[in-house]
Every structure is written in C-alpha cells, then in structure tokens.
Amino acid sequence: MSWSEASLHRWLVERGTGAARIAGSIGHDAAVLARLSGRLVASVDQTLEGVHFLRSTPARLVGEKAARRALSDLAATAAEPVALLCALAAPRRTDEAWIRAAVAGVDRAAARFGAALVGGDLAAAEGPRGLSVTALGVLCGRRTPPGRDRARPGELLLLTGPVGGSRLGRHLSIEPRFAEARFLYQAGASAMMDVSDGLALDLSRLAARSGVRIDLERVLVHADARRAARRDGRSALEHALGDGEDHELLVTIAPRRWKGIEALARRRFRRLRVVGRVRAGRGLYLPCDRGGPREHGGELAPWDGRGGYVHGR
Numbered sequence: 001m002s003w004s005e006a007s008l009h010r011w012l013v014e015r016g017t018g019a020a021r022i023a024g025s026i027g028h029d030a031a032v033l034a035r036l037s038g039r040l041v042a043s044v045d046q047t048l049e050g051v052h053f054l055r056s057t058p059a060r061l062v063g064e065k066a067a068r069r070a071l072s073d074l075a076a077t078a079a080e081p082v083a084l085l086c087a088l089a090a091p092r093r094t095d096e097a098w099i100r101a102a103v104a105g106v107d108r109a110a111a112r113f114g115a116a117l118v119g120g121d122l123a124a125a126e127g128p129r130g131l132s133v134t135a136l137g138v139l140c141g142r143r144t145p146p147g148r149d150r151a152r153p154g155e156l157l158l159l160t161g162p163v164g165g166s167r168l169g170r171h172l173s174i175e176p177r178f179a180e181a182r183f184l185y186q187a188g189a190s191a192m193m194d195v196s197d198g199l200a201l202d203l204s205r206l207a208a209r210s211g212v213r214i215d216l217e218r219v220l221v222h223a224d225a226r227r228a229a230r231r232d233g234r235s236a237l238e239h240a241l242g243d244g245e246d247h248e249l250l251v252t253i254a255p256r257r258w259k260g261i262e263a264l265a266r267r268r269f270r271r272l273r274v275v276g277r278v279r280a281g282r283g284l285y286l287p288c289d290r291g292g293p294r295e296h297g298g299e300l301a302p303w304d305g306r307g308g309y310v311h312g313r
Helices: 005-015 059-075 096-112 178-186 199-210 223-232 236-242 255-268
Strands: 039-048 080-090 116-124 130-139 156-159 191-194 213-216 249-253 273-279 283-289 299-302
Touching (some): 005 096, 005 116, 059 080, 059 096, 059 130, 059 178, 059 191, 080 096, 080 178, 096 130, 156 213, 178 249, 191 199, 199 213, 199 249, 199 283, 223 236, 249 255
Parallel strands (some): 080 116
Antiparallel strands (some): 039 130, 080 130, 156 249, 156 273, 191 249, 283 299
16 A cells, blocks of 8 residues: 555545635645635644554544644634634554545535635655644624633633533534634633643643632533543542633633623523633642542642653653
8 A cells, every 4th residue: 555645636626625725826836815804823733643643543544534633623713614724644554544524624614614625735744644624713892812821810710611621522522612612712712722632731831821820610521521431540630620622712801791691602602501600829739628629629739749641751
C-alpha cells in the first residue's frame, strides 16, 4: 500500500473543495478568501495517532475530530467559522484511501458548521499519522473578545454541559458550542474557554490567567463518566474532573446579565448550568468533605493538582 501526492491533488481539485469560500483559484499555493465581515480569528490544533486517536480509528472520524478540535477553539471565542486549512502527514505505506477518507472527514465537519476546507499540505513522513488543522473565523461587533484572562470577581461560572468519560466515544464526535458561545457573548459574557484537558486543570488555567479564585460549587458529571467508573474502578467524579476532551464551554458572566437571560438560556440550552463563582483571590477550589472531593455541597478546598492532561508531563 502507498499513496501519491499528485493523485491526491487531482482528487482535491476534482472535488472542488472550498470553492464556496475561495475568491481566487482552487489548487493554488494559498487560498484567497472572499471578503470577511468581522475581525479575523484563528486557531490551530494537532490530532496525532497514539495521542488523540488509535490506529484502528476509522479515517473519517479522525478527520472529523481534527476539524472539530480546531473549531471548538473558535467557539470559545464566540466566532463564526469561515475556513479550515489541513496539513496531513502519513507514512508512505499508508493506503491512499485512508488519507482521502481523513481529508473528506475534515471537509464534512467544516461544512457541518458553515465553514469550508480551503487548503493545506501533504507530507510523507515515518512515524505516527497526524493532522494539523487551522480554523479561521470572524468575530462580529466591537465588544472586547472573550478570553481566559477576563474573569472578574463577582461573576458566575457557567458550564454548557456535563463532562467526563469522553474516551468511551464522545472524543471522536466533538460538538463545538457555537450557538451557546454566541448567545452568551452577546449577553455580556467575559471569559470563555473549552474543556479540552480536563475540567479541573482548565479551570485552574482560567483562574491563573485571570488572577482570580474560582469556586467550583457543582460538578456536572456525564453518564459516560459513570460508565467509565464502573469499568476501571476510578470514581465518576475523578473522570469528570480529569478526563478532558469534552469541549464543553466554561463561561463567566455578571449575575445581573445572567438574570436577564436565564429563562431564555435554560429553554434554549437545557444542559447549561451555573456551576460556581469567581472571587477575589487565587486558585481553584472544589466541593469537598472529609472523604475528599464530591459533586456538590460541603466545604470548598483547594484543588490538589491531580488529573488532566499536560503534554510532556
């Protein structure tokens, strides 16, 4: 088995990939996009065999996951997705059908969220297969963009859905929370980030970047976290706090702004919940009792730093 760059280039041109967003030529060295209507937003994510997917994972799902990971970062900035670029590396012995299916997966995920795959790069390289996807979007309006350094004491902490146990399959079908992000940003949300490396770890990063204390008063535990707990003996709470790859959004917003939209928000986004508060101070605090962390209630205690995924650790 092997693959040919020339063959794949012909295939991509024949597909007309990205034509809806390209003002210049298809298949050129760089894509000239149609005029954008807001501030440009860019993100990039790698999806690597052995880290983000197994060798046995279907190529289509690998491509879709690679695209959705990058798109989730756009969602955490309340941006509208426009275009994707994909760089793919695979050993020479890789079946070309696998590469075509992976690229088609990227293209399909882009279209699902209103974007287009407009370009990229192919390389034969020994080692694990991998895709690097750059997502481009636009942020409309003049408000300050949301960021992980914008949480302020007194704000509420929201989470768009339950977390934990994503490795049972949800990590391959990420759902970027574009609708929730745009709604909450327009309502006045200040800080946003997606949960990619674990709820506790990502919350600690949010607290550190904003220079605040975050009290996580309630943990939304996914049913997959409970299933994972029955399989491996770890608690469902451990999975919820540390598994990652949930890609739900963490959002902070002033109480008065939340009060004005709460009823509508709960109707439109049934999994969205207030899970904590931002306070003056430093660090992340979790609900605990003498037996350790719990899902809600009890005293608050500093996070012990366990759990989450840190590359290179």
